[in-house]
Amino acid sequence: MKEVAKLAGTSWTVVSYVVNDGPRPVAPETRKRVLEAMKTLGYRKNALAQALKTQQTSTLGIVLPDLARPFFSEMARAIEDAAYKRDLRVLVGSSHFDHARQAAYVDTYLQLQVEGILLVPIDHQVPEGLRHAFETGMPVTSVHRKIDLNIPAVVADDAAGGRLAAEHLLSKGHSRIACLSGPREDEGPIETRTRGFLDALAAEGAPQWIPPVRCSDRDLRQQAYEQASRLLTEHPDVTAICAVTDELALGVMRASFERGRRIGTDLSLISIDGTEQTQLTAPPLTVVQEDFAMLGELAVRLLLGQEPSAASTEENASHVVPMNLVPRRSVHQL
Amino acid sequence: MKEVAKLAGTSWTVVSYVVNDGPRPVAPETRKRVLEAMKTLGYRKNALAQALKTQQTSTLGIVLPDLARPFFSEMARAIEDAAYKRDLRVLVGSSHFDHARQAAYVDTYLQLQVEGILLVPIDHQVPEGLRHAFETGMPVTSVHRKIDLNIPAVVADDAAGGRLAAEHLLSKGHSRIACLSGPREDEGPIETRTRGFLDALAAEGAPQWIPPVRCSDRDLRQQAYEQASRLLTEHPDVTAICAVTDELALGVMRASFERGRRIGTDLSLISIDGTEQTQLTAPPLTVVQEDFAMLGELAVRLLLGQEPSAASTEENASHVVPMNLVPRRSVHQL
DNA sequence: GTGAAAGCGCTAACAG
DNA sequence: CTGTTAGCGCTTTCAC
Numbered sequence: 001m002k003e004v005a006k007l008a009g010t011s012w013t014v015v016s017y018v019v020n021d022g023p024r025p026v027a028p029e030t031r032k033r034v035l036e037a038m039k040t041l042g043y044r045k046n047a048l049a050q051a052l053k054t055q056q057t058s059t060l061g062i063v064l065p066d067l068a069r070p071f072f073s074e075m076a077r078a079i080e081d082a083a084y085k086r087d088l089r090v091l092v093g094s095s096h097f098d099h100a101r102q103a104a105y106v107d108t109y110l111q112l113q114v115e116g117i118l119l120v121p122i123d124h125q126v127p128e129g130l131r132h133a134f135e136t137g138m139p140v141t142s143v144h145r146k147i148d149l150n151i152p153a154v155v156a157d158d159a160a161g162g163r164l165a166a167e168h169l170l171s172k173g174h175s176r177i178a179c180l181s182g183p184r185e186d187e188g189p190i191e192t193r194t195r196g197f198l199d200a201l202a203a204e205g206a207p208q209w210i211p212p213v214r215c216s217d218r219d220l221r222q223q224a225y226e227q228a229s230r231l232l233t234e235h236p237d238v239t240a241i242c243a244v245t246d247e248l249a250l251g252v253m254r255a256s257f258e259r260g261r262r263i264g265t266d267l268s269l270i271s272i273d274g275t276e277q278t279q280l281t282a283p284p285l286t287v288v289q290e291d292f293a294m295l296g297e298l299a300v301r302l303l304l305g306q307e308p309s310a311a312s313t314e315e316n317a318s319h320v321v322p323m324n325l326v327p328r329r330s331v332h333q334l
Numbered sequence: 335m336k337e338v339a340k341l342a343g344t345s346w347t348v349v350s351y352v353v354n355d356g357p358r359p360v361a362p363e364t365r366k367r368v369l370e371a372m373k374t375l376g377y378r379k380n381a382l383a384q385a386l387k388t389q390q391t392s393t394l395g396i397v398l399p400d401l402a403r404p405f406f407s408e409m410a411r412a413i414e415d416a417a418y419k420r421d422l423r424v425l426v427g428s429s430h431f432d433h434a435r436q437a438a439y440v441d442t443y444l445q446l447q448v449e450g451i452l453l454v455p456i457d458h459q460v461p462e463g464l465r466h467a468f469e470t471g472m473p474v475t476s477v478h479r480k481i482d483l484n485i486p487a488v489v490a491d492d493a494a495g496g497r498l499a500a501e502h503l504l505s506k507g508h509s510r511i512a513c514l515s516g517p518r519e520d521e522g523p524i525e526t527r528t529r530g531f532l533d534a535l536a537a538e539g540a541p542q543w544i545p546p547v548r549c550s551d552r553d554l555r556q557q558a559y560e561q562a563s564r565l566l567t568e569h570p571d572v573t574a575i576c577a578v579t580d581e582l583a584l585g586v587m588r589a590s591f592e593r594g595r596r597i598g599t600d601l602s603l604i605s606i607d608g609t610e611q612t613q614l615t616a617p618p619l620t621v622v623q624e625d626f627a628m629l630g631e632l633a634v635r636l637l638l639g640q641e642p643s644a645a646s647t648e649e650n651a652s653h654v655v656p657m658n659l660v661p662r663r664s665v666h667q668l
Numbered sequence: 669g670t671g672a673a674a675g676c677g678c679t680a681a682c683a684g
Numbered sequence: 685c686t687g688t689t690a691g692c693g694c695t696t697t698c699a700c
Contacts, residue, residue: 001677011687016679023680027685042466047445048391049677052382052692059425059446067414068610073407080401080428084435089442091393092426094414101418108423111381112393132376221614250614257616276402277611280555280584282591335693345671350695357696361669383693386676 001045007037019045051113060300061109062092063102064120064143070275071246072120075143078296079118086300088115095122103127110138116303120144124187126151141303143295145188146318153318154298156290158189161272161323162196164288165242168270168325170204173334174240177201178231179212180224180252181244193244193272210235215248224251232259239334240268246275249285268331272323283329294321335379341371353379385447394634395443396426397436398454404609405580406454409477412630413452420634422449429456437461450474450637455481458521475637477629479522480652487652488633490624492523495606495657496530498622499576502604502659504538507668508574511535512565513546514558514586515578527578527606544569549582558585566593573668574602580609583619602665606657617663628655 005012010030017026018034026034037043051057060083064072076092083090091109095102099122106127109117116139119130126147134140134151146153169177179197182190198208213231215223224243228251231238243249249271253263261267264283271278274289298319301307307319339346344364351360352368360368371377385391394417398406410426417424425443429436433456440461443451450473453464460481468474468485480487503511513531516524532542547565549557558577562585565572577583583605587597595601598617605612608623632653635641641653 012678013680013687013689014685017686020679025685030685042470044441044445046386046447046677047442048382048386048447049692050679052380052386052677052694053679055692057382066411067401068404068408068411070402070404070407070611073404073410074402076407076426077400077402077428080426084427089425089427089446091423092410092414093418093423094411107378108381111378112423113380113382136376247614254614254616254618277404280581280588281615282588284588346694347671347696348669351670354695359669364669380693383676384695386678386692387694387696389676 001043003041004034004037004043007041008033010034055113057113057115058087059089059091059112059114060116060118060303061105061112061114062090062118062120063095063105063109064092065095065097065122067092067094069247070277071273074275074292075120075295078292079143079299080296081293082296082300086304088300097122099125099127103129106130106133116140116300118143118299118303119147121147123185139303139305141299143299150317152302154295154302155318155320156189156295157320157323158192158272159196159199161288161290162193162198162242162244163200164323164325165193165270165272166197166200167204168286168288168327168331169240169242169268170201170206172240172268172331174268175206176209176235176238177206177240177242178210178235178238179208179242179244180228180231180248181212181214182220182248183217184214190244197242197244209238215251221247221251224248225254226251228252228255229258232256232261238267240270240331243269243271246271246273246278246285246287249278249287250281253281253285264330264332266332268334270331274324274326279328281330286328286331287326289324289326291321291324335377337375338368338371338377341375342367344368389447391447391449392421393423393425393446393448394450394452394637395439395446395448396424396452396454397429397439397443398426399429399431399456401426401428403581404611405607408609408626409454409629412626413477413633414630415627416630416634420638422634431456433459433461437463440464440467444472450634452477452633452637453481454478457519460485473637473639475633477633486636488629488636489652489654490523490629491654491657492526492606493530493533495622495624496527496532496576496578497534498657498659499527499604499606500531500534501538502620502622502661502665503574503576503602504535504540506574506602506665508602509540510543510569510572511540511574511576512544512569512572513542513576513578514562514565514582515546515548516554516582517551518548524578531576531578543572549585555581555585558582559588560585562586562589563592566590566595572601574604574665577603577605580605580607580612580619580621583612583621584615587615587619598664598666600666602668604665608658608660613662615664620662620665621660623658623660625655625658 093105274287278285427439608621612619
């Protein structure tokens with residue numbers, strides 16, 4: 001900067017003024033000289049120094065379980081897009097479902113003076129250090145699952161998701177409907193979806209036919225396949241399956257493929273998530289789709305305090321983004 | 335820091351010494367007091383200030399086309415993992431195949447004084463500003479495709495990938511083999527794979543049966559499906575298809591599903607990429623797999639100058655990571 | 669073993 | 685309109 005000032009024959013203050021276009025006016029003449037000097041020197045402001053001075057890093061930190069899983073990577077993209085629009089950069093880290101790593105990322109981000117932390121938590125536990133940071137003013141919002149009554153959250157309407165799936169299957173005349181779900185938890189998206197599904201079934205006077213088939217967390221994708229296989233053999237008369245996540249649904253597709261049951265023709269399948277991969281399956285999957293774009297948008301708005309904090313309906317400041325039924329080819333009329 | 339110093343009844347210098355565990359020794363007694371003070375005050379070092387002083391941000395910048403596409407998100411994860419191991423944080427941005435946005439990210443990262451930039455380029459063009467940065471000492475490496483003879487790159491052995499696919503199909507007795515490829519380019523991974531495939535076919539005395547079917551970049555996934563459909567109708571006697579990317583392969587699966595041709599039974603399919611989603615298809619896809627972990631690892635090593643710069647075989651400092659055949663269920667013996 | 673002081677590159681009073 | 689100056693929070697010589 002000094003260099004630029006010298007070359008332009010002025011003081012660095014003025015250079016700062018033109019770089020930031022303020023806060024004081026600069027004579028057009030001077031400005032031109034400065035601009036020129038910047039060009040020839042290839043000057044680029046040091047965002048670090050600027051941040052140190054202004055206390056504004058224009059950077060967000062994201063911690064999520066696994067950057068390579070479609071569900072999370074679509075979330076990450078949505079968040080990144082929302083951030084980009086607002087001229088914010090994002091640091092991203094995968095926790096790999098490891099509490100220590102999750103906490104480590106939170107800590108680093110704190111040290112880096114991010115403007116806020118977006119956490120897609122591993123489970124309900126609040127990472128070491130995050131609570132304190134939040135209470136002392138660091139903006140924090142949890143995404144996809146709530147971890148604390150006070151920490152704002154933006155989650156999908158998982159219960160409605162389950163309900164939509166159930167209603168859709170019912171409306172197509174199914175009654176022997178199975179549900180493929182994840183490990184039983186106390187709370188969390190998986191459980192909420194499952195419950196929403198089951199409740200809707202009951203509400204429509206078609207109570208659960210067989211209990212939800214549970215896949216354990218370890219090696220989930222393999223589990224999905226195995227449990228689905230078991231399901232199909234033990235209950236050959238099942239006519240429709242609701243998979244609580246897309247990955248689970250893919251397991252069902254494989255299992256039914258191997259048993260010669262054609263999805264969308266003699267077995268219906270619906271899943272909840274709606275990641276892009278479900279468009280590309282054979283046949284394309286009917287899904288209840290999470291609105292990732294809105295989720296991301298809302299998450300950064302909430303983080304930046306640009307959202308009316310719709311604590312109206314919820315006990316805390318959490319926002320709920322709607323889920324939508326996207327009919328494709330995997331559900332047939334019975 | 336001052337606070338901590340005061341509470342510990344010493345000077346901030348000493349606090350710095352204990353925080354960094356150096357460069358001067360500290361009396362165990364004093365150290366304990368400082369540590370205590372840090373705890374009670376919840377002190378966390380300001381990484382910005384530290385970076386400003388030391389000129390070390392411990393941060394890498396990544397720019398890639400689309401964070402949500404499995405191919406890139408697996409790359410991103412691999413890079414993130416490699417970075418995490420070395421205590422480096424990563425900023426990530428999606429260019430969305432937009433040159434301006436790609437350049438914008440490069441520029442921001444430069445301003446943020448990252449220690450290096452990892453670019454997964456949109457095409458062969460070197461983004462505005464990147465070349466200059468590189469030439470003035472900023473570590474830069476391009477990943478997945480080369481953009482410049484001087485800028486180090488780490489790419490997969492795409493030609494070998496194509497060859498492996500061809501050889502595998504041939505070894506299973508196929509001869510009416512089609513190739514589903516992307517838009518024709520001058521160079522780049524897609525083209526290299528295609529060429530490798532074709533060359534191997536010729537080398538094995540089984541020259542191309544029909545020319546590669548090209549999908550244009552616009553709406554690639556839809557194209558894959560449509561072109562595959564066309565291929566199957568126009569050439570019903572095709573017995574094996576090599577899709578040059580996983581996304582293309584998914585299109586083939588859908589098209590063949592609709593035509594009642596069972597993959598792995600009466601139509602063989604192999605694809606190149608090997609993203610995780612190919613394990614979950616029905617049937618699981620036989621693929622030529624890119625070693626993302628090694629790619630990421632190598633990329634950051636190269637970036638940090640920790641790699642012997644194996645310019646031996648290549649004209650520039652690019653590294654080539656091997657590709658591996660992963661036989662699954664989608665290729666049948668003829 | 670400890671402390672005072674300079675300075676990383678920038679912003680923003682505050683004078684001129 | 686422009687220039688001087690004092691820090692932002694930290695590291696690190698250099699004296700004590």
